[in-house]
Amino acid sequence: MKEFVYNGQPGRVVFGIGALSRLGREIEALGARRALVLCTPEQRGSAERVAQMLGGKAAGIFDRAVMHVPIETARGARELARKRDADCAVAVGGGSTTGLGKAIALDSGLPILAIPTTYAGSEMTPIYGITEGGLKKTGRDAKVLPRTVIYDPELTLTLPVGLSVTSGINAIAHAAEGLYAVDANPVMDLMAEEGMRALGAALPGIRSNAQDLEARSQALYGAWLCGVVLGNVGMALHHKLCHTLGGSFNLPHAETHTIVLPHALAYNAQAAAPAMQRIARALQGDSAAQAVYDLARDNGAPVALREIGMQAQDLDRACGIALQNQYPNPRPLEKAAIRQLLQDAFEGRRPDA
Ligand SMILES: NC(=O)C1=CN([C@@H]2O[C@H](COP(=O)(O)OP(=O)(O)OC[C@H]3O[C@@H](n4cnc5c(N)ncnc54)[C@H](O)[C@@H]3O)[C@@H](O)[C@H]2O)C=CC1
Numbered sequence: 001m002k003e004f005v006y007n008g009q010p011g012r013v014v015f016g017i018g019a020l021s022r023l024g025r026e027i028e029a030l031g032a033r034r035a036l037v038l039c040t041p042e043q044r045g046s047a048e049r050v051a052q053m054l055g056g057k058a059a060g061i062f063d064r065a066v067m068h069v070p071i072e073t074a075r076g077a078r079e080l081a082r083k084r085d086a087d088c089a090v091a092v093g094g095g096s097t098t099g100l101g102k103a104i105a106l107d108s109g110l111p112i113l114a115i116p117t118t119y120a121g122s123e124m125t126p127i128y129g130i131t132e133g134g135l136k137k138t139g140r141d142a143k144v145l146p147r148t149v150i151y152d153p154e155l156t157l158t159l160p161v162g163l164s165v166t167s168g169i170n171a172i173a174h175a176a177e178g179l180y181a182v183d184a185n186p187v188m189d190l191m192a193e194e195g196m197r198a199l200g201a202a203l204p205g206i207r208s209n210a211q212d213l214e215a216r217s218q219a220l221y222g223a224w225l226c227g228v229v230l231g232n233v234g235m236a237l238h239h240k241l242c243h244t245l246g247g248s249f250n251l252p253h254a255e256t257h258t259i260v261l262p263h264a265l266a267y268n269a270q271a272a273a274p275a276m277q278r279i280a281r282a283l284q285g286d287s288a289a290q291a292v293y294d295l296a297r298d299n300g301a302p303v304a305l306r307e308i309g310m311q312a313q314d315l316d317r318a319c320g321i322a323l324q325n326q327y328p329n330p331r332p333l334e335k336a337a338i339r340q341l342l343q344d345a346f347e348g349r350r351p352d353a
C-alpha cells in the first residue's frame with residue numbers, strides 16, 4: 001500500500017426519512033439562538049416551513065440564492081445576517097444555497113446547518129466559490145464546512161427527475177475523480193465506490209418513480225459519501241473542464257458534469273486503470289466511461305454539450321482555458337486530445353472504451 005495522509009473533517013450528520021423534525025434539537029446542540037434561513041426563490045416554501053419550525057429562533061429568510069454565488073448576493077446575505085444579529089445560517093436547498101451559506105461563514109465564521117435537497121455534495125466540503133466580475137474564484141477554508149447536516153430524503157421528493165439524474169451524476173463525478181486524485185487514500189476509495197454504487201442503483205428507481213422513498217434515500221446516502229470524497233481529496237481534469245464550461249460559457253452545472261464525465265474518464269482510462277475498474281464495478285458496467293454514459297442516456301439525461309447551449313465555435317476557446325492553471329491529472333493534458341474530448345462531448349458520442 002502507498003503512503004497516504006488522511007484528514008478527518010469534523011461535522012455531524014443526521015440522516016433519515018423525517019429527519020427534519022430534529023431541526024430544533026440540532027439548532028440547540030449548536031448553541032444557536034437566531035438562525036437566518038437561506039434558500040433560492042423557488043424554494044421559499046421549504047424555507048418558510050423551516051422558519052416556522054424554528055419559531056422564535058428564526059432570524060428571517062434570505063431567498064435570493066443563485067448558482068455560483070455572485071458577490072452582490074453574498075453581500076446582501078451577509079448584511080441581513082448582521083442586521084438580524086444571526087448567530088447561525090440554515091441553508092435549505094442545493095449547492096447554490098449551501099454555497100451562499102459558505103459565503104456568509106467565510107466572512108463571519110457563522111456556523112452553517114445544511115439541509116441538502118439535491119445530490120451536489122457541497123454540504124460535505126470546505127470548498128467555497130464566489131463569483132465577482134464574471135470570474136468564479138474557489139478556495140478551501142475549514143470554517144465554511146457545515147457544522148451539522150440534516151439529510152431528509154422526503155425533501156428530495158420534489159426534485160424533478162431530470163435534475164435528480166444529473167445531480168446524482170455530479171456526485172458520481174466527485175467519487176470517480178477522487179479515486180485517481182493525487183492525494184487519494186484507501187478510506188476515500190471505499191466511500192467513493194460505495195457512493196457510486198448507491199447512486200447507480202438509485203437513479204433508475206427515481207426515474208421510474210420519483211416518489212420512491214427508498215431510492216431517494218439511497219441516492220442521498222450516495223451523495224453524502226461522494227461529497228465527503230470531494231471535500232477530502234483533490235479533483236482532476238473532469239472538474240477543471242466543468243468549471244471552465246460552467247464559469248466561462250454559463251452552462252448548467254449538473255448537466256455539464258453529466259455530459260463531460262464519460263469523456264474525461266475515457267481520456268484517463270489507461271493512466272488510471274485501477275480507478276476505472278472500481279468505477280465500472282460500482283456501476284455494474286464493463287467500462288467506467290461507457291457505464292457513466294449509459295447511466296445518463298438510459299435515464300433521460302442529456303449526453304451532448306450542444307443540447308445544453310454550447311456553441312461549436314466556442315470549443316477552441318474552451319480547450320485553451322481548460323489547459324490553463326491545470327489541476328493534477330493522471331494523464332498529462334495534451335492539447336489535441338483535449339480538443340477531441342470536447343468535440344466528442346459536444347456531439348454526445350458514446351466513448352469507445
Ligand atoms: N463547493 C462545493 O463543494 C460544491 C459546490 N457546488 C455548487 O453548487 C451549485 C449547483 O448546485 P445544485 O445542487 O446542482 O443546484 P442548485 O442548488 O442551483 O439547485 C438547482 C435548482 O433546483 C431547485 N431545487 C433544489 N432542490 C430542490 C428540490 N428538492 N425540489 C425542487 N427544486 C429543488 C433549486 O431551487 C434550483 O432552482 C453550483 O454553483 C456549484 O458550483 C456543487 C457541488 C459542490
Ligand SMILES: O=C(O)/C=C\C(=O)CC(=O)O
Nearest residue numbers: 127128129138170239242
Ligand atoms: O464551484 C464550486 O463551488 C466548487 C466546487 C464545485 O462546484 C464542485 C463541482 O464542480 O461539482
